[in-house]
Amino acid sequence: MGILKKLFKGKEESSQVVSCNDKAILLFENTSEVIRAENILKENGYTIRVVGPPAHVRKGCDLAIEIPLLHTMGILKVLNSYGLPPLDWLPSDNGKLKPVDLFHIKDFGRYLMVRAANMKITVHKASLTIVNVSGGGCPDVPYLAAMMVGKKLNEAIEPRLIGHTLCGYALQLAYDKIKELCLP
């Protein structure tokens, strides 16, 4: 409810008109919650995206969710119904960061490697087995590697389900890309 008060108070003070294109940013306790919220909101049909939080609220390994300002109330209702209320809501998208969207693909013959940001995943093409996960610096990387290496690409648990950090999120992007390249 505090967030909704903040939303309406801000509009009264600035007496601006809310446009369809206006955005807001939701902040969460940690990256795991952001990843959960992203999945929930997408499943509920909202057009949202994961971004970096503005510098003045950044701690280190942070993600935030950019939402259409007009959908704030509905989105908060959905998140509350899942027991996942955001910590805070910011009316501006000033200073936000964009996640990396470039992929580096390297073909090793029988193996294919995809890198997204600082994370790499490598698959044996014939068996579709994940043979290595490398890169990164956050503590879930060794954990994700232990959980994924040796598993088939379409059977491995997805990083977004057990990862907690930006490195985990980058690995999800690399995983999605390599699935796109390897699976029919």
Add this chain to the structure above:
Amino acid sequence: MLAIIGTVPDEEFKLYAGEVSLEGESLVLKDRRIPIQRGTPALIASAIKIFELFGKTLPFVYLAGDTGRGNGSKRLYEFLVNDLKNRTFTTLTFHYLLPDADWCNKILFSIDEMPLRPFLIADAGFMYAAKMSGNATSFDLFTPDIGELAFLADEEAPHPFYTRGFLLQEEDKVEELVQRAYAHGNASKYLLVKGRADCVVKEGKIIETISEPMVETLEPIGGTGDTLTGILSALIECGYALETACITASRINRLAGKRANPDPSTQIGDIIKYIPEAFKLI
């Protein structure tokens, strides 16, 4: 003495500060064993391999269990802030920790209180924290890969995940990225940039490039950066001059990799066991 600070991927693992040894493919702590598969345990195992060759005292380790939630990293940060100031380590290597700018500041304040300032190495998550907290120049050595170098070069990125696309993470851009990282005060005094060719950088200038032996298939193998940082930390502690340590560590890591005859599915434990043999070939 070298102290290595990092995490193991097990939430149940209780904070440990103490001695460590290596038996086969396991690290032996006082009351438990952990596999050296990857991450900080792989770094520690590689350092031990070098120490054993020199007959040196094995490293002191600070470890916490953390699978990315950050609870273990936080416990470790809290512990270090109180513990470090009473220690006399000569080298500190920080590794897989949840990056947190505030805790990085606190750790550095604690290091300032140590009787002797140790040589400071940061890799992985703590290197991210060092850069984003504006403390990069307080460190003596970072060991980034090419993607992490691009992150250091991007004065706005708080994590490699946000590195802006115009900073191309290509091997032929190393010099440009190095200059940019130093121009914005986001690099340590020295860098060892890990890649297809490893580059030793001193205060903004590439002073050595090591590209032999070239083993293309090492790139996808998780842990090859950890082993390099472990070998390097140990060589520095064993008294090697920094530039020589960087060059030697790079060559040992490459030779051990080559000796393992790897393909992209090789696991890091299969490379670590060849470190002593590689050292003798230098």
